[in-house]
Amino acid sequence: MLTGRDRSEAKQGLQSLAGRVRLINFTQELACQYCRETELLLKDVAELSELVDLTVFNLQIDKAEAAAYRVDRVPATVVAGEKDHGIRFYGIPAGYEFASLLDAMRDVARGSADLAPASRAALAGLADPIHLQVFVTPT
Amino acid sequence: MAVESDLVTVDVVESSEFPDLARRHGVRSVPRTIVNGDRAVEGALPETEFVEAVLAAAQTR
Numbered sequence: 458m459l460t461g462r463d464r465s466e467a468k469q470g471l472q473s474l475a476g477r478v479r480l481i482n483f484t485q486e487l488a489c490q491y492c493r494e495t496e497l498l499l500k501d502v503a504e505l506s507e508l509v510d511l512t513v514f515n516l517q518i519d520k521a522e523a524a525a526y527r528v529d530r531v532p533a534t535v536v537a538g539e540k541d542h543g544i545r546f547y548g549i550p551a552g553y554e555f556a557s558l559l560d561a562m563r564d565v566a567r568g569s570a571d572l573a574p575a576s577r578a579a580l581a582g583l584a585d586p587i588h589l590q591v592f593v594t595p596t
Numbered sequence: 597m598a599v600e601s602d603l604v605t606v607d608v609v610e611s612s613e614f615p616d617l618a619r620r621h622g623v624r625s626v627p628r629t630i631v632n633g634d635r636a637v638e639g640a641l642p643e644t645e646f647v648e649a650v651l652a653a654a655q656t657r
Contacts, residue, residue, distance in 0.1 A: 490613060491613060530614065530617075532613075542598045542599045542602075542605075543598050543604065543605030543606065544598050544599070544605070544606055544608075545605075545606070545607045545608070546607075546608045546610075547607055547608065547609045547610060547613070547614060548608075548609065548610025548612075548613035548614065549610065549613070550608075550610075554608065554610065557608060564599045565599060568599065569599060569600065570597070570599045570600050572597075572600055572643065572647075573643055573644050575644050575647075576597075576600075576643055576644050576647040577600060579647050579648065579651055580597060580600050580601040580603075580604070580647065581601075583601055583603045583604070583651070584603075585603065585654070586603045586604070586605070587597075587601075587603060587604045587605075587631060587632060587650065587651075587654045588604075588605050588606075588607075588631075588632055588633065589597070589598075589604065589605070589606040589607070589629055589630070589631060589650065590606075590607045590609055590617075590621065590629065590630040590633075591606060591607070591608050591609065591627055591628075591629045591630075592609050592611045592617075592618055592621065592623045592626050592627060592628045592629070592630070593608060593609065593610060593611065593626050593627050594610065594611055594612060594626050595610060595612075
């Protein structure tokens with residue numbers, strides 16, 4: 458799936474991973490437009506760094522894992538480091554979202570993000586959970 | 597945000613693959629961020645403004 462420039466950019470980006478990254482892909486064989494492509498893309502990414510582990514589950518079969526990761530549609534990709542920070546990509550993380558995937562991998566690997574001090578302070582004051590759904594397109 | 601706070605979780609949703617979800621949340625342009633299922637933050641904002649907007653949206657529930 459990964460070709461030329463994407464592969465070299467991804468490889469370069471993943472060379473600086475500060476720790477382990479777990480990619481957990483949920484897929485299914487029928488009625489899923491980009492499940493197969495997403496799995497192939499993630500396999501390519503996982504091959505670029507020894508610090509990246511890919512696990513693939515079938516949403517229809519591996520129901521306990523889907524419940525544990527709170528995944529209910531496919532293709533889904535959990536991006537986790539040593540711990541699960543609650544980051545999920547739904548749909549194929551291609552195009553612009555491929556860069557977002559790499560950014561997320563770098564952040565979970567080191568367990569921190571490049572946020573401004575004001576943003577960190579604001580988040581430190583949170584008392585209640587916030588769930589974000591960021592709607593995007595790949596182009 | 598999700599990496600920095602244990603209270604924040606995030607789904608990145610590819611709109612064209614999940615039209616039902618996009619329609620339910622009134623997605624006509626992207627990025628559109630839905631906060632706790634029923635509040636929206638439109639567009640791509642600078643980081644600090646985005647964090648402020650998300651926290652403000654969460655508090656207005």
